[in-house]
Amino acid sequence: MAAASLLRDIFGFDGFRPGQEDIVNAVAAGENVLAIMPTGGGKSLCYQLPALMLDGITVVISPLIALMRDQVRALREAGVEAGALTSGNTDEETEEVWEAIEQGRLKLLYMAPERLASGAALGMLRRIGVSLIAVDEAHCVSQWGHDFRPDYLRIGELRRSLNVPLAAFTATADAETRDEIVQRLFDGEAPQNFLHGFDRPNIHLAFAAKDSPRKQILDFAAARKTQSGIVYCGTRAKTEALAKALRDEGHNVLHYHGGMDPEDRRFVETRFQREDGLIVVATVAFGMGIDKPDIRWVAHADLPKSIESYYQEIGRAGRDGAPAETLTLFGPEDIRLRRSQIDEGLAPPERRAADHARLNSLLGLAEALHCRRATLLKYFGETSCETCGNCDLCDTPPEIFDGTEAVRKALSAILRTGEWFGTGHLIDVLLGNDTERMRQKGHDSLPTFGVGQEYDKRQWQAVFRQMMGHDLIRPDPERHGALRMTDDALPILRGEASIDLRKDSIRKATRRPAVKA
Numbered sequence: 041m042a043a044a045s046l047l048r049d050i051f052g053f054d055g056f057r058p059g060q061e062d063i064v065n066a067v068a069a070g071e072n073v074l075a076i077m078p079t080g081g082g083k084s085l086c087y088q089l090p091a092l093m094l095d096g097i098t099v100v101i102s103p104l105i106a107l108m109r110d111q112v113r114a115l116r117e118a119g120v121e122a123g124a125l126t127s128g129n130t131d132e133e134t135e136e137v138w139e140a141i142e143q144g145r146l147k148l149l150y151m152a153p154e155r156l157a158s159g160a161a162l163g164m165l166r167r168i169g170v171s172l173i174a175v176d177e178a179h180c181v182s183q184w185g186h187d188f189r190p191d192y193l194r195i196g197e198l199r200r201s202l203n204v205p206l207a208a209f210t211a212t213a214d215a216e217t218r219d220e221i222v223q224r225l226f227d228g229e230a231p232q233n234f235l236h237g238f239d240r241p242n243i244h245l246a247f248a249a250k251d252s253p254r255k256q257i258l259d260f261a262a263a264r265k266t267q268s269g270i271v272y273c274g275t276r277a278k279t280e281a282l283a284k285a286l287r288d289e290g291h292n293v294l295h296y297h298g299g300m301d302p303e304d305r306r307f308v309e310t311r312f313q314r315e316d317g318l319i320v321v322a323t324v325a326f327g328m329g330i331d332k333p334d335i336r337w338v339a340h341a342d343l344p345k346s347i348e349s350y351y352q353e354i355g356r357a358g359r360d361g362a363p364a365e366t367l368t369l370f371g372p373e374d375i376r377l378r379r380s381q382i383d384e385g386l387a388p389p390e391r392r393a394a395d396h397a398r399l400n401s402l403l404g405l406a407e408a409l410h411c412r413r414a415t416l417l418k419y420f421g422e423t424s425c426e427t428c429g430n431c432d433l434c435d436t437p438p439e440i441f442d443g444t445e446a447v448r449k450a451l452s453a454i455l456r457t458g459e460w461f462g463t464g465h466l467i468d469v470l471l472g473n474d475t476e477r478m479r480q481k482g483h484d485s486l487p488t489f490g491v492g493q494e495y496d497k498r499q500w501q502a503v504f505r506q507m508m509g510h511d512l513i514r515p516d517p518e519r520h521g522a523l524r525m526t527d528d529a530l531p532i533l534r535g536e537a538s539i540d541l542r543k544d545s546i547r548k549a550t551r552r553p554a555v556k557a
């Protein structure tokens with residue numbers, strides 16, 4: 041199977057994180073690879089995915105037994121044959137791993153480095169058809185580092201003896217450690233190096249709440265006439281409608297989506313590649329194969345699926361390094377749509393819960409209080425300056441107020457109703473609305489009933505949205521999307537922490553009702 045479909049079907053991700061795709065391709069092509077990625081950046085996928093693309097077994101060497109066990113469990117849940125040989129195994133577990141190896145089923149074999157100390161292990165690995173060695177925490181081979189593991193020194197010998205490609209991963213980026221890794225794991229022969237900063241400093245980042253969405257996109261495009269750009273839409277129908285609206289304004293525009301004939305799609309791709317100043321209004325189907333260096337802007341008419349998709353889609357702009365601009369619109373309907381797409385999916389509850397958490401992170405980025413880029417890079421595990429000077433929030437810092445009181449009221453409404461309800465009913469409780477359901481559930485006698493009348497419905501929606509952005513609450517797929525509190529909310533509830541909210545999204549909510557696109 042191709043990398044992209046494995047990514048979706050096995051791992052449940054809708055896009056690669058920065059750097060992953062190139063690394064996956066290199067590893068799957070049999071290159072020796074040294075990849076440096078920040079912690080949390082997504083290193084494990086970079087060997088797990090190629091392991092599924094290659095014939096035979098991928099041996100993963102990792103120093104952390106608990107981590108190996110976690111990964112094996114997660115892989116198995118996703119239907120991948122994985123096993124670990126560690127000192128923590130029961131005999132039964134070891135037996136199971138051997139059986140899978142002998143039946144030729146096993147795809148990933150995790151091993152603690154200590155195992156390499158016995159000659160038997162080497163003989164065993166020689167027999168079972170290993171096609172790739174993946175080394176996690178490769179800096180453990182460095183004798184001068186804090187994490188030195190003497191057994192890591194045996195990995196070089198293992199590679200020589202098996203004569204298969206090796207992919208080494210670490211978050212430690214200093215040149216000395218890198219040199220040591222190359223010396224000891226690759227016998228000094230330079231592997232293909234991946235040292236990615238995730239930042240794309242030439243891309244200006246901006247988000248805006250949907251106010252009059254069509255006009256917002258038209259204005260954005262009008263200010264960039266004759267420049268090549270992409271507008272991403274959430275639906276196929278919308279690509280056609282928005283393309284027409286842009287055309288009516290005198291732009292050179294084509295639309296693109298997965299429902300079009302392959303020929304028509306190719307026509308759009310080729311024209312976009314060759315022409316200057318063309319706008320393509322598209323679904324996310326557009327862009328995979330596009331390699332146009334001078335795309336000057338990317339706009340999202342609807343909220344993307346996740347931060348990963350957002351990064352991938354805006355990342356198509358400004359590949360030439362010259363300034364490029366982006367604008368991402370979002371509104372309550374987008375969030376509702378994304379939530380229901382997750383809930384209606386066939387994924388197991390755990391994966392849906394993870395998707396909701398990821399969507400929360402995207403809302404956190406959309407309603408960030410400080411530098412957009414710093415927030416984005418932090419999500420990918422990379423530390424950066426606190427302010428980038430090239431995003432909307434650095435341009436104009438948002439007005440912030442102490443939202444602790446409002447958040448506590450909302451949390452209390454959630455808890456007092458047993459964490460069994462969605463935003464609609466919870467807001468009714470806060471506003472003291474006398475609905476059928478209210479009386480039926482007896483919620484009109486709760487102490488929280490009617491305590492939130494300082495805000496109206498739209499303002500409360502904005503508060504809930506920001507609470508999701510701070511990951512204080514998440515919909516529970518096993519409770520029909522009812523909102524539940526996360527542990528992060530506890531200190532606020534107990535009065536031990538306060539929380540800032542953005543004023544603009546709450547104020548705007550009353551001043552101007554949203555206009556449908």
Ligand code: ADP
Nearest residue numbers: 053055056057078079080081082083084085348
């Ligand atoms: P690392 O080993 O680099 O510290 P992990 O491999 O443990 O990072 O990944 C960190 C987190 O990122 C995990 O929760 C993983 O599920 C998530 N992740 C990895 N790749 C992706 C992706 N392409 N899309 C979404 N989430 C991802």
Ligand code: ZN
Nearest residue numbers: 411428431434
């Ligand atoms: Zn910034």
